Amino acid sequence: MKVYYECAPCFLRQAREALDLACDNENLKIEIMEEIAALLGKEFNKEAVSNEIGTTIHRLIKEKTGNEDPYYEIKGNCNEIAVNFLPQLTEFLQGEEKLEMFIKAAIVGNIIDFGALGVDLEPLDLMMEALHEPLEVNHTKELEKSLKSVKSVLYLADNTGEIVFDKLLINKLKEYAVDVTVALKEKPILNDACLEDAYQVGLDKIAKLVTTGTDSVGVIHSQVSPEFQKMMDEAELIISKGLGNYEGLTEIKFGEKPVFCLLNAKCGPTSRDIGVAQGSNVMVKLS
Structure with a gap:
């Protein structure tokens, strides 16, 4: 973008x-x-x-x-916010079967973003409101169609805290008989999730974990490791979380590969780029 x-x-x-x-x-x-x-x-x-x-x-x-992780304490706050909100989210999903509901749950976690919304963010009320809002762009049917035709999914994670809710969606994705690989940052940047953060919340128990090989905000194709470049290029289906990944993915030519971005359009530029009101939940197919 x-x-x-x-x-x-x-x-x-x-x-x-x-x-x-x-x-x-x-x-x-x-x-x-x-x-x-x-x-x-x-x-x-x-x-x-x-x-x-x-x-x-x-x-x-x-x-x-000389500070390699300025947001270290804030990332701990993100995890605390997620843990506190998880019971409400679990109750919301009780008895749900629709993929769309799990997508909304994952997008709600995207509100825990101290980069986009500032370090004084108090997201719990925003998260509860967002949970009951519709998806302003809803390409869930296209995703379901794609899931039925592939064997594997590359899932681009975003923030700490948020990855707690990603687990709920990833478990749902596995009902489509796909293998899920989750990509995290090699080194800290902002409050983005790194490999150790994923291990802490047990993501390794439900998916294969890899890193992008770098510490970029979102993905920058020319800066990720050669191994991850190859992984992105060869992926059958990509599901991406967050603003940074959206900003990077929209600059990459994927051809016919299905790429879906799940995010809360927290800032004016991103919302205008997508064509929705600021604060909207979106699940948009890029290609």
């Missing part, structure tokens, strides 16, 4: 929050923000890809501060 004009102040807001999490050195923060401002002045244009710029900014902050 190409940037929209309001992506620029969002990058600066994220940079400020990440810097405050990463270090207490005010002089260093000024130096790093100078670099980020210069970066945006040089790279921000209508052809720039949003998750590529975001990746560069967060990598710069990690490198310059």
Whole structure:
């Protein structure tokens, strides 16, 4: 996805929050923000890809501060939020058979996003509201058709906390007799889920776990490992979670391969790119 004009102040807001999490050195923060401002002045244009710029900014902050995981404590908060909400979600799904309901449950977890919505996010009320909202774009029937014609699914995970709810959907997907491989980040960035986070919630018990080989925001085809590039290129069906993955996947040509993005359109640019109101739940087929 190409940037929209309001992506620029969002990058600066994220940079400020990440810097405050990463270090207490005010002089260093000024130096790093100078670099980020210069970066945006040089790279921000209508052809720039949003998750590529975001990746560069967060990598710069990690490198310059020496803090490889500024969002470490926040990721713990994400897991706590998910655990607290899980009983309500389990009750909501009690007796449900429709794939659409499990998709909605997985999308609700996507609201636990401190990158898009800020570090002061209190998502529980938003999650409950979203659970009872319709899917504004609903390509569930197309997904069901695809699931019946493939043997394997590549599932691109997004945030910590959120992966607790992904387990519910992945178990449902396996009823279609498909093998599921879940891709996570090789190294920390924002509050994205890494391999160790997936082990902590038991994802390895229901799916094969791999990493993208890098720490990019979402997927950037040219930056993931050669092994993961091959995995994406050869995947029969891709299911993706979250804004960052949507931003990256829309820049990749997949041909006839079915690619489905599940997300809450939390920001104005993403909602306009998809063509829905901000805050909408969507399950959209890209190809």
